[in-house]
Amino acid sequence: MENVLRPLTVLGGSVLLTVALGWAVDLLLRRADARHPETPLWGLLRRCRLPLQVVLFTALLRGTYRVTRWRIIEDNRGGIGQALSLVLIGAGAWLVVRIVSAVVESTYARYASSTRDPARLRRVRTQVTLIMRIATAVVVVVAVAAILLTFPDLRSIGTSMLASAGIIGIVAGVAAQSTLGNLFAGFQIAFGDMVRIGDTVVVDGEWGVIEEVTLTFLAVRTWDERRITMPVSYFTSKPFENWSRGGAQMTGTVFLQLDHSAPVPLMREQLHRILLECAAWDGRDWSLAVTDTTPSTMEVRAVVTAKDADDIWTARCAVREQLLAWLTEHHPYALPKITTAPAEKIPPQGRLPSPAFEDDADHPRTGRG
Template identity: 75%
Template sequence: MENALRPLIVIGGSVLLTVVVGWLADLLLRRAAARRPETPLWNLLRRGRPALQVVLCAALLRGAYRQTGIGVVERHERGIGQLLTLTLIGASAWLVVRIATAVVESVYRRYAAGAGDAARVRRVRTQVTLIQRVVIAVVGVVAVAAMLLTFPAMRAVGTSMLASAGVLGIVAGVAAQSTLGNLFAGLQIAFGDMVRIGDVVVVDGEWGTVEEITLTALTVRTWDERRITMPVSYFTGKPFENWSRGGIQMTGSVFFHLDHSAPVAEMRRRLAEIVGGHPAWDRRDQSLVVTDTTPSTIVVRAVVTAKDSDDLWTIRCEVRERMIAWLYEHHPYALPRIATIPAPDRPDDIPRRHDESPPRPRPAS
């Protein structure tokens, strides 16, 4: 009877105690969240309940599994103890990551709720994301190292590895030169405020929004829903356009190549009519001028402003479309023309300049 009750008491008691402690911890966190609803930390910490229960259960079983009296456990005592130790280390790392993530996310949410500058909020969001990834990477490396050191063979290997750590460090640095460069570039982007999550950028001729920043790569979502992933070192070593830097208001241009007879004054009035009733125009500026001439056309530039890049693209397309349609309907002569027939011969009654030679006779047909 005692042999049957002992494993039930050890295993069942460990599981029951784990469930009770997890329930009490969740209850305390829910009450704390109810008393301080403006603090999101307590609700975020509740996500760590499964990790806490695994840690507690593994610790209890690790300390009492020898008392179960089960034959299988006695025959494989070392292997079961090793497995419980590895589980305890992994669950502890999981719990640390949950707690650190909850603390960092809570700080960000409280900051974002009280901040009025959207650009500054995006900057903090970028930094918080990279901090979380650094914490996860560090905790993961430490947990794996702790797991390996639980094996006796790995301890002996570790002693010899420490003796040659300097040589290995040099070799690893040379082998992982690009990876380390991207890692430091990611930290430079996060805390140097070069580019942030949500910024509108132009890289390699592609226009898009920064969607994700990791320690080694950056993802840009283009206007046609494609994702461009590139190493973060690109943004520290090459020039790129950041349309969200220093404010999101933008000025855009629309160019028209027209005939010399184009009614520029009427086009200015028509531009004012187009942008005046358009919701994408922020009413800061609009103008139309002739910027260049060629032997066959003139270049007319219309300038409009908008509150952000999306509205600027919309109003530029609208101005281009409606202005061309208006010219085609009311002033078709203003559109550029290409001569497709030879010019007629000059009549004989038009006097020639003294430096002109007489026309050559036409060959007989």
Template identity: 70%
Template sequence: MEDVLRPLVVIGGSLAITLCIGWAVDWLLRRADARHPETPLWGLLRRCRLPLQVTVCTALLSGSYDKTRAKVVEAHSSAIGQLLALVLIAATAWLVVRVASVVVESSYARYAASAHDPARVRRVRTQVTLIQRVVTAVVGVVAISAMLLTFPAMRAVGTSMLASAGLVGIVAGIAAQSTLGNLFAGLQIAFGDMVRIGDTVVVDGEWGTVEEITLTFLSVRTWDERRITMPVSYFTSKPFENWSRGGTQKTATVLFHLDHGAPIEEMRDRLREIVQSSTAWDGRDWNLLVTDTTPSTIVVRALVTARDPDDAWTIRCEVREQMIAFLRDFHPYALPRIATAPAPATAPQPRRRPEREDHFARFDDTLSKDGTGRGRS
């Protein structure tokens, strides 16, 4: 009877203590969250309840499993202790990663709620995202190393591994040169403020929005919902356009190739009506000028300002569509005409008659002049 009750007491007691600790921590976090609603840290820390309970329960079982005195436990004491140690290391790493993630999210949420500059908010978001990924990677590496060191065979070869660590490090550095380059490029992007999540960029002729930045790659969502994934080292080694850096305001231009008789003043009045009725215009500036001329046409440029690249694209399309409709309906002569009919054929030349035919033709003319119908001798 004692062999049955002792394991139940040890295991049941560990589970009960774990549940009590989890309930107490959750109650304290609820009170702190209700007392300080402006600080999201306490509410976010409640996400750590599950890894905390797993860590506490595993720690209690690791310290008390040998007290059960069960034959099965005594027969496999080493394996059980090894398993509990591995679970404890993994649960602790899970808890550390979750706490770090909560702290980072809380800091970003508090900064975003009080900041008034969207560009700085995107910059902080990019930095905290990469910091969170770095912390996760470091904790994961440390946890895996600690789990490997729990095996006696790994501890036995530790000395020889350290002795060859220099050579292995050189070989690994050469083999992982590209990966390490992307890693440092990701840190440079995060803290150098070169590109941020949410920025509008033009890369290799593709216009899109930066959707995700990791330590090794960057994802750009194009206007037609495609995703372009490229290494972050691209942004540190090649030029690219960042339309969001230094402000999101954009100047949109529309070019018209028109006849020399196009009504420029009336087109200016029409452009004023278009921009004043458009919600994409930010009210800063607009103009319409003749910027170039050719023997057959003139080039008219309409310039309109907008709040961001999306509005610039919208108002560019509106100006182009409505201005062409205005010219088509009221001044069709201003639109260039392209001749597509074939050129008229050259008039046929009279066929030259042979010399003999010319002789008889002259003879017939002589007869007609004499009126006798007979030829001269």
């Protein structure tokens, strides 16, 4: 009977204690969240309940599994202890990642609630994302190293390899030169404020928005919903257009080729009426002027402003479409025309006519002059 009650006591006690501690911690975090609504930290920490319970349950079993005195446990004591240690290390890494994520997200949320500048928010968001990725990578590396150190054979192999670590590091550095370059470029982009998540950029002739930034690549979402994945080293070694740097507001132009008789003052008034009805126009500025002329047409430029790249595209399209429709309906003579004239008849046998002279005296052969 004792052989049955002892294992049940160990397992049942571990389960009850784990559930009780998890419930108590969750209750404390819930009360702290209710008392401090200005910060989401306590609410985010409640997501750590599951990994915390796994850590507690594994730790309790790791310390008490020998008390069960089961024959199967006594015969496999080393393997069971090793397995529980591996689970404990993995659960501990999971818990640390959740805690770091809660702290980082809480910090960003508090900063976002007190800052109204979209450019700063995008910059901090990019930095927070990369910091979270770096912290996760460090925790995973440390956890894997701790797991390997629990195996005596691997620990001895690792100790013997320390002597050649310098040579291995040099070889690895040469082999992973491009990867390391992208890694350092990722740090430069994150903390050098070159490009941020949400920025509107033009790279290799493609217009898009930065959708994701990692330590090795950036994902650009184009206007037609395509995704272009580019190494971060591209943005540190080649020029590119960042339309969001210094502010998201933009100025756009619309060029029209019209006849010289186009009513420019009336077009200027019509442009203003179009913009007053255009929701994409931000009201900052507008203008219309003749910027160039050719023997057959003149170039009219309309300037409009908008709050971001999407709205400037919409405003330009609306101005171009409605101005042309207005000219076609009310001033069709202003549209460009191609002037043509009837061709002269070619004389028989392809001979050109002799020049006509009004007076024989002016003829080069018979004339007297």
